[in-house]
Amino acid sequence: MRYIAPIKVKVLMIFFFATGSLGIIVGLSPIAAGVGEQGIMITFMGVINIGLGAFFVFLFLTQIKKDPDKRKKKRNRD
Numbered sequence: 501m502r503y504i505a506p507i508k509v510k511v512l513m514i515f516f517f518a519t520g521s522l523g524i525i526v527g528l529s530p531i532a533a534g535v536g537e538q539g540i541m542i543t544f545m546g547v548i549n550i551g552l553g554a555f556f557v558f559l560f561l562t563q564i565k566k567d568p569d570k571r572k573k574k575r576n577r578d
Contacts, residue, residue: 501559503564504559504563509560510560512553513553513557516556517550519546520549520551522546523543523545523546523547523549524543524546524547526546527539527541527542527543
């Protein structure tokens with residue numbers, strides 16, 4: 501998999517965890533209970549977002565730091 505900058509991965513993690521937890525809370529609350537089937541669907545989408553957040557945590561913890569290209573490095577010749 502391609503290297504992704506850590507700040508971008510952290511932003512995606514926060515985004516997915518926040519929307520997932522909000523979706524679960526709204527889906528299980530009495531506000532969405534009157535809607536019927538849509539409350540279950542909102543909860544299910546929240547669980548999917550939590551799963552995507554967990555994937556980005558895994559990606560953040562396992563990716564290898566990108567090394568600079570050694571061909572472009574200038575050599576000090578004294």
